Amino acid sequence: MLTRVLIEIPAALSYLHNWFAIATEQSYFDWLARPSFLQHLWSLAIEEHFYLVWPVAVLFAVKTIGRKGAVLLVIAAVAGSSLLMASLFVPFADPSRLYYGTDTRAAGILVGAALASVWSPHRAQRAPHAGSARAGWTSQGPSASGYLRSA
Numbered sequence: 001m002l003t004r005v006l007i008e009i010p011a012a013l014s015y016l017h018n019w020f021a022i023a024t025e026q027s028y029f030d031w032l033a034r035p036s037f038l039q040h041l042w043s044l045a046i047e048e049h050f051y052l053v054w055p056v057a058v059l060f061a062v063k064t065i066g067r068k069g070a071v072l073l074v075i076a077a078v079a080g081s082s083l084l085m086a087s088l089f090v091p092f093a094d095p096s097r098l099y100y101g102t103d104t105r106a107a108g109i110l111v112g113a114a115l116a117s118v119w120s121p122h123r124a125q126r127a128p129h130a131g132s133a134r135a136g137w138t139s140q141g142p143s144a145s146g147y148l149r150s151a
Contacts, residue, residue: 016045018042019102021039028096028099030094045102071117071118074113088104
């Protein structure tokens with residue numbers, strides 16, 4: 001077990017543990033096998049891929065095709081990631097490749113990124129409940145913005 005962990009440490013430190021798991025055919029869904037101590041790092045690797053690539057990709061896309069074009073490109077990437085996952089899926093086979101892959105898991109992160117780039121909740125005009133803004137309350141509870149607006 002210690003040897004296995006030592007082999008996985010470089011992949012974990014370089015944010016490539018998900019691709020290491022794919023290359024070494026580690027099954028995420030094999031409940032009889034003893035999982036690696038570092039197995040959970042696959043999801044952090046996918047996040048780090050996003051954090052490292054996303055700012056550069058956004059700057060490049062906005063400068064070359066504009067903000068709306070960049071949003072459309074993200075939507076196309078969501079579709080591409082989803083289609084790749086669907087095309088690689090084999091019924092009754094181990095889906096670990098789909099589960100670990102940055103390319104097949106990107107859709108979820110990119111949907112959030114696309115929404116964040118077009119949704120401006122501070123600009124939304126909603127009719128507040130009677131007295132809620134003055135009292136600093138929303139339907140979910142106290143609101144700091146409600147207090148700031150009523151001051």
